[in-house]
Amino acid sequence: MKRGIYHFDQSRTLRLGLYLLLVLSVLVGGTAGYHLIEGWPLDESLYMTVITVSTVGFGEVHALSHNGRIFTILLIFFGVTSVALSLTSMFEYFILRGLKNLFGRNKMDKQIEKLNRHIIICGFGRTGDYIARDLKKMNKPFVVIENDPARIKVLEEEGVLYIQGDPAEEDQLEAAGVARAESLVASLPKDADNLFLTINARSMNRDLHIIARVQDSDNGRKLIKAGANQVVSPFSTGASRIVQLLTRPSAVDMIELVTQRENLELEVCEILVDEKSNLVRKTLAESRVRQTLGCMVFAVKRLSGETLFDPDPQLRIESGDVLLAIKKPRPASGQ
Numbered sequence: 458m459k460r461g462i463y464h465f466d467q468s469r470t471l472r473l474g475l476y477l478l479l480v481l482s483v484l485v486g487g488t489a490g491y492h493l494i495e496g497w498p499l500d501e502s503l504y505m506t507v508i509t510v511s512t513v514g515f516g517e518v519h520a521l522s523h524n525g526r527i528f529t530i531l532l533i534f535f536g537v538t539s540v541a542l543s544l545t546s547m548f549e550y551f552i553l554r555g556l557k558n559l560f561g562r563n564k565m566d567k568q569i570e571k572l573n574r575h576i577i578i579c580g581f582g583r584t585g586d587y588i589a590r591d592l593k594k595m596n597k598p599f600v601v602i603e604n605d606p607a608r609i610k611v612l613e614e615e616g617v618l619y620i621q622g623d624p625a626e627e628d629q630l631e632a633a634g635v636a637r638a639e640s641l642v643a644s645l646p647k648d649a650d651n652l653f654l655t656i657n658a659r660s661m662n663r664d665l666h667i668i669a670r671v672q673d674s675d676n677g678r679k680l681i682k683a684g685a686n687q688v689v690s691p692f693s694t695g696a697s698r699i700v701q702l703l704t705r706p707s708a709v710d711m712i713e714l715v716t717q718r719e720n721l722e723l724e725v726c727e728i729l730v731d732e733k734s735n736l737v738r739k740t741l742a743e744s745r746v747r748q749t750l751g752c753m754v755f756a757v758k759r760l761s762g763e764t765l766f767d768p769d770p771q772l773r774i775e776s777g778d779v780l781l782a783i784k785k786p787r788p789a790s791g792q
Contacts (some may be wrong), residue, residue, distance in 0.1 A: 473550050476543040483510060483536045490528050495519065546556035553635040568633070569618055572598050574639040579654055581608045584644040584670055586689065589617060600633045625654040627661065635661050643669040645684070648676040648699030652683050693788030726752060728780040754781035 464667045465561050487506030491497050497505070497519065509532050521529060536576050556712040575598040578585045586599065592599045601617055602624035603609055612619040622629040624645060635641065651669045658665055669685040671677050677688040728746065736744050746752050757765045760777030774780070 460756075466595065470550070473543075473546040476539065479539040480510075480536075480543050482580050483532070483539050487532045487536065490532065491525070493524050494528055495522060506532065509533055509538060509759055512537065518584070525539040542561040559776065565618060566632075567618070569600055569634060571619075572634050573637045575599055575634065575637070577602065577630070577633045577635060577638050577658075578644065579642060580611060580644040580646070581605070581612060581619075582644060582646060585642070586611075588642055588644070589615075593617075602629050602633055623762045625650055625657060627657050630658055630661055635665065638665060639665040643667065645670075646672075648672055648680075652676070652680055652728075655683040656678055682709065726782050728754075728782060730774055730778045730780065731775060736774045738773055739777050740771045740773055741768060744774060744782065745781065750782075750784070752780075752784040754780050754782045756781040 468495055484503070487509065488499060488503045488578070491502035491505050492499055495502075501518050509529055513534070514557065543549055576592060576736055578592075578601045580601055581589070581601050581603040585603075589599065589601060599618070601612055601624065602620040603619060604621065604623055605693045609619065609621055618628050622632075624630070625642075635658055643654045644652050645654060648671050651671065655667055655669055658667055667685045668687045668689060669680045671680060671688055671690050676692045679691065680688050728750070736746075741757075746754055752769065755766065757768045757772065757774070758779040758781060759765070761773070763783075765772065
């Protein structure tokens with residue numbers, strides 16, 4: 458797993474804790490030593506230990522015996538060493554950490570500012586996590602907006618671009634580049650939050666493709682009216698898939714074969730035909746999509762919303778069509 462620029466592993470925290478424990482041990486040991494060797498009260502023994510370890514230069518509480526002087530020499534050595542190690546570790550942990558956070562945040566902000574036609578994931582729960590993993594495998598540019606510190610830590614560890622804050626707020630959406638974004642996924646836990654998020658996102662980008670998650674399927678229409686292009690209910694989708702597995706298991710296996718990138722045998726692609734495309738008014742056979750792009754067209758989605766499955770090779774391609782095809786993925790670079 459890739460570590461983020463803010464990640465400070467547990468060994469650094471453990472090291473600081475051990476050094477502080479060492480200082481405490483020196484104080485306790487020094488107090489006990491003076492108490493046993495010189496017979497001083499505990500408060501005077503502690504005071505002598507502190508001024509010895511801190512090297513402030515105050516005079517001795519009482520005259521030291523020969524054994525007391527030897528003990529003091531050892532105490533100075535171990536005390537100064539432990540304090541120096543602790544101060545160094547504290548400086549590294551707090552000061553350098555703050556500087557890395559500052560410069561790291563600036564670097565991440567610049568990376569986000571360079572994003573264009575990217576995807577914004579609002580909410581990094583289970584749904585957002587799965588979406589981010591798949592987008593990362595597909596090398597799709599995306600940024601996550603999340604407010605939970607625990608989830609922010611996961612994003613840092615995985616090296617994911619993120620904005621910390623309320624995903625429904627306009628300031629956070631603007632920081633994530635919503636005006637330049639291609640799509641937005643509203644995957645917050647509450648439908649009301651997704652509704653408010655959809656309204657804000659739509660007002661900031663009229664062309665943004667918004668996919669919203671709903672817990673209650675009855676709220677789907679409200680989200681569509683608010684500006685969502687598609688609404689997904691995990692419960693109804695999961696139930697539908699179970700029914701399909703019960704009734705058409707082979708068909709479901711085939712669909713998963715061409716849609717899940719873990720198999721890497723085939724992948725689904727979309728070819729958008731705009732008015733300037735040289736495919737306009739050509740038949741599928743004349744387009745030579747299979748020969749030039751290595752894609753096999755299995756459906757054509759018209760601008761009207763009609764989808765034609767298993768299209769005839771003589772079907773003429775029109776402006777605004779989306780050709781749905783399957784192809785073998787390109788080999789990874791370096792292979």
